Amino acid sequence: MGEVVVSGFLPLAIIVAALAGLVSFLSPCVLPLIPGYLAVLGTSVNKTKPVLPTLVFILTFTAIFASFGLAFGQLGSYLIEYQTLLNQIFGVILILLGLVFAGFGKLAQLQVKLPLKTANASQPVLLGVVFAIGWTPCIGPTLAAVQTLALTEATAAKGALLSISYGLGLGLPFLLLSLVAHKSIAITRKLRAKQQLFIRLGSGFLILLGILLITGIWNDLMIWLQQQYAGFTVLL
Numbered sequence: 411m412g413e414v415v416v417s418g419f420l421p422l423a424i425i426v427a428a429l430a431g432l433v434s435f436l437s438p439c440v441l442p443l444i445p446g447y448l449a450v451l452g453t454s455v456n457k458t459k460p461v462l463p464t465l466v467f468i469l470t471f472t473a474i475f476a477s478f479g480l481a482f483g484q485l486g487s488y489l490i491e492y493q494t495l496l497n498q499i500f501g502v503i504l505i506l507l508g509l510v511f512a513g514f515g516k517l518a519q520l521q522v523k524l525p526l527k528t529a530n531a532s533q534p535v536l537l538g539v540v541f542a543i544g545w546t547p548c549i550g551p552t553l554a555a556v557q558t559l560a561l562t563e564a565t566a567a568k569g570a571l572l573s574i575s576y577g578l579g580l581g582l583p584f585l586l587l588s589l590v591a592h593k594s595i596a597i598t599r600k601l602r603a604k605q606q607l608f609i610r611l612g613s614g615f616l617i618l619l620g621i622l623l624i625t626g627i628w629n630d631l632m633i634w635l636q637q638q639y640a641g642f643t644v645l646l
Contacts, residue, residue: 420568422631423559426619427572430552431579433612437511437549440580441602445595447541448588451534463534464588470538472577475553476570479560483569486561493562494626500558501623507551508616512609549580552612555619562628 434440451460451467489496556576560569587594601608622628 420563420571423563423568423572424575427556427559427575428579429615430555431576431581432583433608433615434549434552434576434580435583436601436605436608436612437552438605438609440545440549441598441605444584444587444598447537447584448591448594450537451588460591461585461588464584466534467538467541468577468581468584470535471542472574472581474539474542475556475573475577477573478553478557479569479571479573479576480566481569482557482560483563483572484566486564486569487566489561490564493564497562497623497626497628500561501620501625504551504555504558504620504623505617507554508613508620511551511616512613551616552576555616558619558623562623 447467448460448464451463486493553576556572557569560572563569563572587597590597619628622631
């Protein structure tokens with residue numbers, strides 16, 4: 411079991427982590443914030459298309475998420491012998507979080523006053539910190555899924571890589587919208603019109619991942635992929 415965990419098929423975990431980030435972007439408590447964030451990021455450098463400050467914003471919250479993954483990956487390296495039990499426990503938690511994401515129960519959300527009174531070049535970094543820490547309760551279900559995978563990978567480097575993938579999955583839509591900032595409100599409105607579909611898909615994603623962990627299918631899938639791509643290695 412320890413060998414499977416440490417040398418699992420990382421590319422699949424990276425894809426899952428990036429998808430979790432995308433699900434977070436489409437969540438009810440992130441999507442409505444997009445126009446406001448882009449507007450503030452644009453005024454921080456007096457530009458109508460806030461591409462560069464948005465990139466700094468994304469890199470900031472991704473770095474914070476990476477520190478989470480680093481910690482969980484390192485912790486996982488000490489818990490390899492309990493991996494089966496932990497997979498089952500976290501699988502149950504992910505199913506419950508999937509139900510929460512679907513609207514069964516309410517997750518407390520931390521509200522933070524953003525320091526937006528003065529536009530300056532440091533604002534993208536400050537917003538990135540506030541977003542990563544202040545909105546953690548909101549994006550908790552999908553972030554928990556990624557940290558579960560980080561724990562399963564059982565190395566600090568792989569844990570950090572998965573969290574970086576999550577951050578980039580969450581941040582890429584921000585960056586794309588910053589390229590068409592003048593249309594961001596209209597695009598966001600269209601996305602919000604489909605939000606119930608996104609919620610169903612996101613909750614289904616979390617519940618499915620939980621089931622895969624509980625039943626052991628996730629580890630079986632890792633073994634199968636290793637066999638199929640025996641010559642593939644990740645330099646971590």
